[in-house]
Amino acid sequence: MNPRVLEKVDRVIDKYNKDRGMLIGILQDIQQECQYLPKEALLRLEDRLRVPLPRIYAVATFYKAFSLRPRGKHLIQVCLGTACHVRGAPRILEEVGRKLSIKAGETTEDFNFTLETVNCLGACALGPLMVVDGKYFGKMTPGKVEKILKGYRNE
Amino acid sequence: MGKIKTLKQLEDFQDSLVKKRDPNKLCITVCGGTGCRAYAWEELIRAFEAEIEKQGLKEKIDIRITGCHGFCERGPLVVTHPQRIFYQQVRASDVAEIISETLLNNKVVERLLYIDPVKNEKAIHEDEVNFYRKQQRLIFGNNGKIDPTDITDYIALGGYTGLGKVLTSMSPEQVIEEIIRSGLRGRGGGGFPTGRKWLYCRQAKGDTKYVICNADEGDPGAYMDRSLLEGNPHSVLEGMIIGAYAIGAGEGYVYVRNEYPLAVKHIKIAIEQAEGYGFLGENILDSGFSFSVKINRGGGAFVCGESTALMVSLEGRVGEPRAKHIHTVESGLWERPTNLNNVETWANVPLIIAKGAEWYSKIGTKESKGTKIFSLVGKINNTGLVEVPMGITLREIIYDIGGGIPGGKKFKAVQTGGPSGGCIPESMLDLPVDFEELTKVGSMMGSGGMIVMDEDTCMVDVAKYFLSFLQDESCGKCTSCREGIKQMLQILTRITQGKGKEGDIELLEELSEVVRDTSLCALGQTAPNPVLTTIRYFRNEYEAHIKDKKCPAKVCRDLITYTIDEEKCTGCMRCLKECPQQAIVGERKKPHRILQEKCIKCGICYESCRFDAVKVE
Numbered sequence: 001m002n003p004r005v006l007e008k009v010d011r012v013i014d015k016y017n018k019d020r021g022m023l024i025g026i027l028q029d030i031q032q033e034c035q036y037l038p039k040e041a042l043l044r045l046e047d048r049l050r051v052p053l054p055r056i057y058a059v060a061t062f063y064k065a066f067s068l069r070p071r072g073k074h075l076i077q078v079c080l081g082t083a084c085h086v087r088g089a090p091r092i093l094e095e096v097g098r099k100l101s102i103k104a105g106e107t108t109e110d111f112n113f114t115l116e117t118v119n120c121l122g123a124c125a126l127g128p129l130m131v132v133d134g135k136y137f138g139k140m141t142p143g144k145v146e147k148i149l150k151g152y153r154n155e
Numbered sequence: 156m157g158k159i160k161t162l163k164q165l166e167d168f169q170d171s172l173v174k175k176r177d178p179n180k181l182c183i184t185v186c187g188g189t190g191c192r193a194y195a196w197e198e199l200i201r202a203f204e205a206e207i208e209k210q211g212l213k214e215k216i217d218i219r220i221t222g223c224h225g226f227c228e229r230g231p232l233v234v235t236h237p238q239r240i241f242y243q244q245v246r247a248s249d250v251a252e253i254i255s256e257t258l259l260n261n262k263v264v265e266r267l268l269y270i271d272p273v274k275n276e277k278a279i280h281e282d283e284v285n286f287y288r289k290q291q292r293l294i295f296g297n298n299g300k301i302d303p304t305d306i307t308d309y310i311a312l313g314g315y316t317g318l319g320k321v322l323t324s325m326s327p328e329q330v331i332e333e334i335i336r337s338g339l340r341g342r343g344g345g346g347f348p349t350g351r352k353w354l355y356c357r358q359a360k361g362d363t364k365y366v367i368c369n370a371d372e373g374d375p376g377a378y379m380d381r382s383l384l385e386g387n388p389h390s391v392l393e394g395m396i397i398g399a400y401a402i403g404a405g406e407g408y409v410y411v412r413n414e415y416p417l418a419v420k421h422i423k424i425a426i427e428q429a430e431g432y433g434f435l436g437e438n439i440l441d442s443g444f445s446f447s448v449k450i451n452r453g454g455g456a457f458v459c460g461e462s463t464a465l466m467v468s469l470e471g472r473v474g475e476p477r478a479k480h481i482h483t484v485e486s487g488l489w490e491r492p493t494n495l496n497n498v499e500t501w502a503n504v505p506l507i508i509a510k511g512a513e514w515y516s517k518i519g520t521k522e523s524k525g526t527k528i529f530s531l532v533g534k535i536n537n538t539g540l541v542e543v544p545m546g547i548t549l550r551e552i553i554y555d556i557g558g559g560i561p562g563g564k565k566f567k568a569v570q571t572g573g574p575s576g577g578c579i580p581e582s583m584l585d586l587p588v589d590f591e592e593l594t595k596v597g598s599m600m601g602s603g604g605m606i607v608m609d610e611d612t613c614m615v616d617v618a619k620y621f622l623s624f625l626q627d628e629s630c631g632k633c634t635s636c637r638e639g640i641k642q643m644l645q646i647l648t649r650i651t652q653g654k655g656k657e658g659d660i661e662l663l664e665e666l667s668e669v670v671r672d673t674s675l676c677a678l679g680q681t682a683p684n685p686v687l688t689t690i691r692y693f694r695n696e697y698e699a700h701i702k703d704k705k706c707p708a709k710v711c712r713d714l715i716t717y718t719i720d721e722e723k724c725t726g727c728m729r730c731l732k733e734c735p736q737q738a739i740v741g742e743r744k745k746p747h748r749i750l751q752e753k754c755i756k757c758g759i760c761y762e763s764c765r766f767d768a769v770k771v772e
Binding site for chain 1: 189190192193194227228230372373374375376377378381382413414415451452453454455456457468469470471472473474530532533534538539570573604606608612617620621624628630733735757758759762763
């Protein structure tokens with residue numbers, strides 16, 4: 001077990017006073033610290049919160065926000081909200097997938113990029129919209145994709 | 156400033172705030188909504204700060220970052236005070252001129268003004284812009300005036316006096332009576348009378364009761380709740396505190412999407428400040444009433460917007476809805492009486508208390524009172540949030556406020572109510588917008604998303620889009636929703652691939668009925684709406700896909716081909732270089748050709764061609 005992960009997990013659990021009702025919040029904070037939910041973190045939660053592992057696993061797999069697999073250094077989100085959809089978002093997603101040779105939900109082999117879709121970011125005036133590490137790129141066209149990815153590629 | 160303990164203290168504090176604020180003080184307000192922040196916004200703020208510092212004007216000019224103004228299409232938005240001049244699409248390079256010309260010399264910087272695309276007239280003030288003219292911004296208007304991270308801005312505009320009035324001069328029953336008389340109905344989609352819900356929760360047995368603010372705004376294309384929480388969080392909080400007093404609840408929760416980090420931050424700050432001033436906590440305004448609020452962040456599951464699913468999610472479990480034969484007002488969160496309202500509903504409450512039920516009930520239609528905020532998005536010139544009185548027509552919203560369809564394209568449909576709603580065709584644009592009218596035509600109010608579609612939108616593809624969304628978001632508890640949506644999606648996918656069969660439309664209708672009638676929660680019950688309304692109003696498009704194997708809007712990839720018009724092609728090599736499949740061949744200055752067997756129909760050539768030479772059939 002990685003002691004640094006456990007330290008982080010303990011800190012989060014203590015912050016919430018071991019409140020079982022805050023399980024989702026605890027998982028969110030752990031994910032923020034570790035970029036994903038490592039197995040050892042979930043085992044630690046079972047132990048300290050006294051919540052059975054299957055219930056933790058159910059929550060961690062039900063909610064879209066959680067990932068049980070390590071994610072890449074850069075997170076690319078393509079918005080597939082309705083407004084973005086009618087303005088051509090599926091073609092943006094395809095182009096990103098093509099350029100990185102991954103599908104939505106996957107991570108590149110070098111762990112540099114993870115590609116995800118989101119249902120709506122509420123910035124519909126900018127649609128179609130792509131977000132890299134929280135930075136918004138609006139009014140996207142497939143032609144703009146490579147130019148943006150370039151700035152984040154491993155050289 | 157310590158805790159405010161009496162109504163008198165609150166009023167005195169308010170007076171002192173108003174007196175302290177010089178209405179003629181120079182001030183720049185910059186919209187700080189997520190939309191505006193996405194357009195090189197930080198550079199703009201830094202430029203304002205640097206320029207004010209450089210010219211030594213720190214004492215003379217204030218800069219205030221406000222909530223969302225709603226006109227997201229034209230961000231970042233800047234308004235100067237006291238001139239009230241409205242600038243749009245402001246860049247860091249415009250900053251020096253705004254300060255020296257407008258703020259110091261009262262001159263207008265012409266090129267930053269909004270120009271009406273139809274009349275070609277410039278608008279100097281916000282209220283002269285057509286986008287704002289027909290709106291009635293009762294709930295949303297203060298967003299542009301206040302710094303949402305500063306409670307004194309809200310108090311100076313009369314904030315928390317509604318709460319003061321309630322706690323010092325009204326009984327809980329009187330508060331409920333007032334809300335019932337106002338005619339306020341839930342803004343989250345269902346449209347249930349808010350006052351009646353409060354009454355049932357008040358009457359429910361039990362000492363511990365909860366109130367919840369539903370800010371799990373999951374409908375794609377709807378973002379009014381986010382803008383309210385980000386831009387005026389205290390109005391939502393004040394509504395919750397008033398509601399909790401009326402119901403007899405001691406604890407409240409705000410369940411907010413984690414995808415809205417700014418909203419989470421602002422409501423958190425608002426709660427801390429309200430606690431600091433004594434509007435939350437023990438013995439509020441010395442009334443004996445105590446109330447506290449916690450924030451829970453959602454995990455990104457659409458179904459958690461449903462009240463029973465939201466409550467289990469709050470308990471830290473998987474958000475599956477339950478049957479509602481026992482209502483949540485009797486047994487909700489932790490099996491206690493719980494009253495849940497949407498963000499916008501809560502934000503209406505302080506206004507009703509301050510101005511009275513009689514005044515409020517004069518706005519709107521017979522059955523739907525007040526205003527509603529819609530997010531007008533998609534193929535529309537003026538994307539943004541609009542607040543209009545109930546009963547306004549769709550045509551007024553789309554053409555007068557929204558400025559019509561971009562690029563001279565033809566309007567096809569407007570989708571309201573999110574994935575549970577329906578698509579309304581042009582022949583019904585004069586429909587007055589309220590809860591009943593939208594339901595009559597097979598759609599619904601929902602949380603207020605309004606997605607405009609033009610001739611380039613394929614309605615079968617739209618139906619497929621919503622079903623694929625719902626397939627992902629169905630929690631899987633009910634077989635009919637889990638499996639039915641999946642089957643319907645497969646049929647639609649087949650149709651868009653040109654493999655549709657005679658009888659597919661009827662089968663879709665039959666499946667729709669089963670899913671609607673046998674699902675537990677609104678997600679399944681309303682899931683067929685997008686399919687049923689598109690069949691009802693755009694049957695010819697389905698038939699074109701099935702019988703002629705054609706997509707009239709030229710969207711469905713298996714039914715279209717890209718070709719190059721040899722007469723128009725100049726042989727510039729642009730599409731050839733951009734094509735990801737090397738499917739275009741040709742030499743410089745000679746017409747290019749697309750190799751159909753290699754083409755994946757991504758459309759990049761169509762977009763990159765400057766000579767209109769790429770055709771889609």
